[in-house]
Amino acid sequence: MNEDIARPRQPSMADVARIAGVSAQTVSRALRGSPNVTPDTNRRVLAAVEQAGYRFNSAARALSSGRSHTIGLVLLESGGYYSRSAVTAGVESAAGAAGYAVSIATIAGLDAGLMERSLAKLADQGVDGLVIAVPLISVTQKIEDLTREIPTVTLDGSRTQGARVLGIDQAEAGRLATQHLLDLGHRQIWHIAGPDEWIEARQRRQGWQECLDAAGIEAPTPLEGDWSPDSGYRQGQIVAMIPEITAVFVASDEMAFGVIRALRERGRSVPDDVSIVSVDDIALAAYCAPPLTTVRQDFYGYGAAAVTLLLRGEAAVEESVVTASLSVRGSTAPPRRG
Missing domain, CATH: 3.40.50.2300 (Response regulator)
Structure with a gap:
């Protein structure tokens, strides 16, 4: 029996385009990290890639410069709505200004296994860097390996050996x-x-x-x-x-x-x-x-600063601390006498 004939057909870019409801050319641009692809379309294409099981090689994944021009962002689904949306907006704004698209992975809870799968998914998409906005207290060896291989900035929470940390004290x-x-x-x-x-x-x-x-x-x-x-x-x-x-x-x-x-x-x-x-x-x-x-x-500024720190391209681990400030308004006053 000819093994080549028996082997099932591998998913193609056309399959991804059909699932995402876009053209094959749009899929190609999205996978190359083109800034002309909207964030919504980019997310649909990447979801279709996952659904189809499409695996593109490094040559197809990267631009001629060898880069995908995409940044991966990991968020916690149950985090505060305002902070999550503001961080996302800051990351997307700074990334877009630098010619990068953003691929977002949202995890349902503080679980190292969920984090591993999200990071692996983003790595398969060929992201050039990672911003992790999930406060894991402990990390696994696989998380350590992925954040060492891919330039990574964490926001306050997860600490890994290879990541730079941007945090408020x-x-x-x-x-x-x-x-x-x-x-x-x-x-x-x-x-x-x-x-x-x-x-x-x-x-x-x-x-x-x-x-x-x-x-x-x-x-x-x-x-x-x-x-x-x-x-x-x-x-x-x-x-x-x-x-x-x-x-x-x-x-x-x-x-x-x-x-x-x-x-x-x-x-x-x-x-x-x-x-x-x-x-x-x-x-x-x-x-x-x-x-x-x-x-x-400043959640928006925080997300933008993470991208700036990520794109510096420095190999050394770095921790940047933003100073906290107090906004005094009407909910505090001296205690009532007696």
Whole structure:
């Protein structure tokens, strides 16, 4: 029997074009990383490549310069909507300005296996670099190998031996927020933390703890949310039932919205009864009632800076830390006398 005849037909570029609903020429341009292909079309083509099982060789994958001119971006599906979309916009803007397309892989949870598969998929697409915006605390050998082979920048979360790290000092963010409340005269400062598996949540909690320790104040057991307004609302109901609490440091703006609503529903005023400070300074923070005091994080600029750092082409591992800053608004005030 002739093995060549028995071997099943390999998927072709035409198969990919049919699945994606585009022309074969568009598939070719997308796989070469042409800037003339829209991000939406590029994502459709790459999804069709995956569905068809099409494998293009390095010659077909790269431009004549030997590069695909595509950057891979890994995001967490359950991260805050505003931060995820703002980071994506920043990455796409900076990449587009430099002549690069962006291929996005979204993972459903903080799982090393999901991360491995996403990185392998992007590697198969021939991306020139990776931006990882997923806060994995631990990584596998396969993740280490992929981020060593492909230039990589991580945002705050995942640390690998070969990646450059762009991060905001989250412990400093926690200290800034807590010190602001101490300076106003508060001595009962509780904390509603983010999920413990997130590096950012741990570091913000660390900053809060260190600041209270330095002031000689025993830190109460922190409450924990999941970054959502709903979790903030649930924990805010607990806070509202403890009359001696005059201030709360909440680990994210979206959770703080839920806390403020819970306090208001139970007849406690912000900031007259309880001051609230949080982290992120998303666009809605200034329009909260009252406007939210929060530690600012520029997610759009953060994504753009990651691309700039990635395209420098330096081989050495580098860590760049962005300084946190506090936006003081109406949700914090000195504690009511008596």
